[in-house]
Amino acid sequence: MKRTTKKTIWAGITLVIILVLWLKWDNWFYNPAEPHFQASINPSRILLTCSGNLSDSRDITWEGDTLTKQGILQLAGKSFQSDTTGFTSKPNIIRTSGGASAFFRIRIENLRSDQTYSYRVANDNRWSEWSDFKIANKADSTFSFIFLGDVQDSINGIAGNLLQEASLSRPNASFVLYVGDMIERPHDAYWGEWFRSGGTLFRTIPVIATPGNHEYYKGIIQKLDPRWTSHLTLPQNGPPNFLGRSCYWDFKQTRFISIDSNGIQSIPSALEQRNWLKSVLEQTHQKWIVVFMHHPLYSTSRGRDYFYLRTLFKSLFDQYHVDLVLAGHDHSYGRAIHIPTTEQNHKQGPVYIVSHASPKLYDINFSDKMDKLASNTAMFQLFDVYNDSIQFGAYTSQGDNFDRFTIHKDHLGNNIITQYAPPNESKFLMPTGNFIRKSSKSEIEKYRLEMRAWEKSKE
Numbered sequence: 001m002k003r004t005t006k007k008t009i010w011a012g013i014t015l016v017i018i019l020v021l022w023l024k025w026d027n028w029f030y031n032p033a034e035p036h037f038q039a040s041i042n043p044s045r046i047l048l049t050c051s052g053n054l055s056d057s058r059d060i061t062w063e064g065d066t067l068t069k070q071g072i073l074q075l076a077g078k079s080f081q082s083d084t085t086g087f088t089s090k091p092n093i094i095r096t097s098g099g100a101s102a103f104f105r106i107r108i109e110n111l112r113s114d115q116t117y118s119y120r121v122a123n124d125n126r127w128s129e130w131s132d133f134k135i136a137n138k139a140d141s142t143f144s145f146i147f148l149g150d151v152q153d154s155i156n157g158i159a160g161n162l163l164q165e166a167s168l169s170r171p172n173a174s175f176v177l178y179v180g181d182m183i184e185r186p187h188d189a190y191w192g193e194w195f196r197s198g199g200t201l202f203r204t205i206p207v208i209a210t211p212g213n214h215e216y217y218k219g220i221i222q223k224l225d226p227r228w229t230s231h232l233t234l235p236q237n238g239p240p241n242f243l244g245r246s247c248y249w250d251f252k253q254t255r256f257i258s259i260d261s262n263g264i265q266s267i268p269s270a271l272e273q274r275n276w277l278k279s280v281l282e283q284t285h286q287k288w289i290v291v292f293m294h295h296p297l298y299s300t301s302r303g304r305d306y307f308y309l310r311t312l313f314k315s316l317f318d319q320y321h322v323d324l325v326l327a328g329h330d331h332s333y334g335r336a337i338h339i340p341t342t343e344q345n346h347k348q349g350p351v352y353i354v355s356h357a358s359p360k361l362y363d364i365n366f367s368d369k370m371d372k373l374a375s376n377t378a379m380f381q382l383f384d385v386y387n388d389s390i391q392f393g394a395y396t397s398q399g400d401n402f403d404r405f406t407i408h409k410d411h412l413g414n415n416i417i418t419q420y421a422p423p424n425e426s427k428f429l430m431p432t433g434n435f436i437r438k439s440s441k442s443e444i445e446k447y448r449l450e451m452r453a454w455e456k457s458k459e
């Protein structure tokens with residue numbers, strides 16, 4: 001090759017790299033400065049979560065200002081006679097570019113079956129009001145839980161309404177499961193918004209979660225906001241480089257596994273997660289397996305694909321008969337039950353669900369794999385788990401049932417799925433306002449043709 005031709009090729013490559021970096025700089029590297037904040041001197045952002053056994057332990061975390069010397073928790077049995085028990089926590093100071101606050105965390109273990117507890121917390125001598133939580137009856141094998149997708153909410157947004165609606169439908173829900181992106185950006189103010197959306201429910205129903213990309217600082221090596229692992233003190237049973245982010249809980253007959261999909265930033269970290277997941281699945285003796293992660297294996301959003309996640313995890317999900325894979329990130333709704341499994345003797349693979357609870361709306365991609373799709377709407381999801389079945393429902397913020405199915409597990413461990421969902425409706429498939437604004441007439445027409453073809457294929 002002539003020297004001038006080589007030079008031209010290298011110049012072209014350099015130009016392409018510069019162009020891509022210029023276009024993607026904000027997406028990949030830019031972290032807007034965090035506005036100054038002042039932590040409250042009183043206990044704030046009190047959260048019930050769980051780093052141990054969901055059946056009989058709870059973590060309570062909260063925040064205060066950096067002058068607080070000690071966090072205190074008082075616990076009393078409300079539904080039985082008991083003296084108040086005291087616990088203390090040293091402050092864990094977290095400093096960011098916007099300010100600093102003290103985090104407190106207390107883990108309570110050996111709680112009694114079928115009992116209600118009351119607790120309050122203090123920053124030194126400044127006490128919160130009392131809150132209650134319930135420990136389920138260990139003899140009862142059935143339970144319900146709430147699933148919410150990305151929040152990334154503005155003040156007085158919809159996520160709080162969705163959580164309220166969900167908890168009214170399932171007042172005895174054992175926990176709320178989030179799939180990351182609870183905040184828009186790792187700033188104190190956005191954490192404040194998430195806690196506003198949870199209101200007092202965050203003090204009474206435990207929250208479990210997996211991190212999303214919006215909780216990470218951008219960069220060549222992305223870093224999780226340390227406030228995430230301070231609010232959400234999760235089990236330390238994950239792979240060494242993902243402690244408190246990838247982890248699992250066993251509750252009654254179900255194993256819940258969180259995979260930090262955003263933390264997969266290199267081949268070694270991908271293999272670390274995969275090897276860990278394989279060993280956790282191998283050692284699972286529970287009847288049901290629910291995996292949750294921020295990024296979905298099967299995208300519902302236009303222009304997105306998660307080939308690397310399918311390459312890493314799909315064969316494991318099929319081999320070990322995972323029942324449900326819950327995800328977010330795509331800001332639309334999708335549910336797939338007909339994904340072919342890689343296991344020859346197992347007809348039914350996991351049900352894949354993508355959802356969100358955010359005012360941010362992305363356009364759907366009309367994937368053949370999805371049985372239900374929705375744009376322009378946020379949802380809340382309810383699961384009722386029984387010995388031999390799981391019942392699922394997805395609901396709009398108006399409380400309308402959008403999706404519904406039951407998984408029955410037969411005596412051989414095969415899943416049979418019955419769908420009760422209302423028929424697909426065109427109003428849930430319309431392009432978003434943003435798509436209409438930014439697209440040409442021919443692109444909008446193409447969208448409508450894809451929409452009609454998808455609707456026809458699902459009739």
Ligand SMILES: [Fe+2]
Nearest residue numbers: 181212213329
């Ligand atoms: Fe996301």
